[in-house]
Amino acid sequence: MSTASATAPQESLATPPFNDPRADVILQSSDGVHFRVFKIILSFASPIFSDMFSIPLPASRNPDSDDDVPVVTVSENAEALDLSLRHIYPLQTPDTVPLRDAGLLAEFAHKYQVDALEKSVKRYLVDSIEQDPVGVYAIAVAYGYKGVGKSAAQSCLNLPFSRLESQFARCATAEDFAALLRYHVACGEAASTVASERTWFSSLGQSITFMSVGTKAGCGACTAEDFMDLTSNTYSEPMSHNYYPRSVDEASPDRRYGPLCLWSYLHRSALVLARHPAAEAVAADDFILKAIHCASCPPDYRRQMLELGGVFGKEIKKAVELVSMLLYPPFHDDDVCNVQCSI
Numbered sequence: 001m002s003t004a005s006a007t008a009p010q011e012s013l014a015t016p017p018f019n020d021p022r023a024d025v026i027l028q029s030s031d032g033v034h035f036r037v038f039k040i041i042l043s044f045a046s047p048i049f050s051d052m053f054s055i056p057l058p059a060s061r062n063p064d065s066d067d068d069v070p071v072v073t074v075s076e077n078a079e080a081l082d083l084s085l086r087h088i089y090p091l092q093t094p095d096t097v098p099l100r101d102a103g104l105l106a107e108f109a110h111k112y113q114v115d116a117l118e119k120s121v122k123r124y125l126v127d128s129i130e131q132d133p134v135g136v137y138a139i140a141v142a143y144g145y146k147g148v149g150k151s152a153a154q155s156c157l158n159l160p161f162s163r164l165e166s167q168f169a170r171c172a173t174a175e176d177f178a179a180l181l182r183y184h185v186a187c188g189e190a191a192s193t194v195a196s197e198r199t200w201f202s203s204l205g206q207s208i209t210f211m212s213v214g215t216k217a218g219c220g221a222c223t224a225e226d227f228m229d230l231t232s233n234t235y236s237e238p239m240s241h242n243y244y245p246r247s248v249d250e251a252s253p254d255r256r257y258g259p260l261c262l263w264s265y266l267h268r269s270a271l272v273l274a275r276h277p278a279a280e281a282v283a284a285d286d287f288i289l290k291a292i293h294c295a296s297c298p299p300d301y302r303r304q305m306l307e308l309g310g311v312f313g314k315e316i317k318k319a320v321e322l323v324s325m326l327l328y329p330p331f332h333d334d335d336v337c338n339v340q341c342s343i
Contacts, residue, residue, distance in 0.1 A: 014033050015082070017091070018035040025039050025042075029078040034071070035078075036069070042088065046088075048111075083097075083101055083104055083108075084105060087105060096127045097124050099125075099168065105121050106121045106145070107143065109143070129148075129155050133155035133159065134156055134168075134169055136149075138176070142172055142173075157184065158280065159276070160281075164184060190277070190319040191274075192271075192273045195312075200311070203315075204308060204311055205307070207304070208304045210258055210259055222260045222294040260291060261292045265287075265288055277316070280313075282312070282316075289305055
């Protein structure tokens with residue numbers, strides 16, 4: 001027996017409706033499954049199939065019927081071919097599919113120019129963003145779904161930088177994946193800056209009273225100076241719990257004072273946001289209140305800290321939204337399709 005015949009796939013017939021004896025062409029998958037289909041349906045769906053069928057195809061005997069029906073070999077395996085054909089045929093499609101199947105459909109739609117699959121592919125990709133934003137980003141930018149790719153990249157901000165990974169990341173080019181990393185870093189810098197510059201203090205409501213400008217106020221036991229020059233927006237390292245202003249009586253219009261728990265929260269937030277630029281990363285009550293342990297602080301400070309955390313979160317989101325996705329290559333041209341993998 002020759003090597004070719006020994007490794008040839010075992011031919012079999014696909015499941016309904018792709019076993020219809022009335023079909024006028026057979027698509028043979030890479031693993032030897034015969035799909036009996038109708039040229040007219042595929043021709044309407046795909047200009048590639050239309051051109052293919054416009055050329056007379058030689059008839060060849062198939063093992064599942066006594067009639068002679070043209071057999072066209074395609075590179076897709078039976079799983080991918082069955083999935084794709086079921087979305088082309090007038091059949092009911094599932095509400096959602098695994099991300100791998102969405103990738104298979106995207107690859108088939110691109111290869112055979114099946115525009116009718118675009119709506120389904122986009123829906124399936126969007127449904128998987130929360131579960132695997134990195135994978136959705138990679139597939140979306142590879143096959144030209146730029147809007148979905150942008151949404152997925154934004155959702156990647158909900159992950160720390162160290163977790164930007166997916167089994168589907170290989171679908172994106174090195175350039176496109178590097179763009180995702182650059183975007184994440186840029187958003188981290190913007191979010192961390194909100195915590196360190198603190199120009200948003202002016203938007204705090206009057207119900208937050210534990211902060212003062214120019215002189216100490218509030219709890220005398222742990223109130224500390226924020227080393228921030230409001231004119232130049234420069235900021236030094238935050239204070240430890242052993243730090244106090246240079247003198248109790250010192251007053252300056254360029255200084256803000258508040259309890260140590262406030263400066264601790266903002267300093268910890270700046271560190272976290274640099275690698276995880278999402279407001280939710282620093283919004284948990286236990287994170288906000290972690291440094292409240294001064295026995296002299298009024299009980300109302302807990303409420304004020306949580307209220308400040310809410311305002312802080314809104315400012316983080318504003319800063320991140322200002323980081324333009326259009327700076328990066330994957331979103332330059334909707335007509336570019338960088339395909340380099342098979343799902």
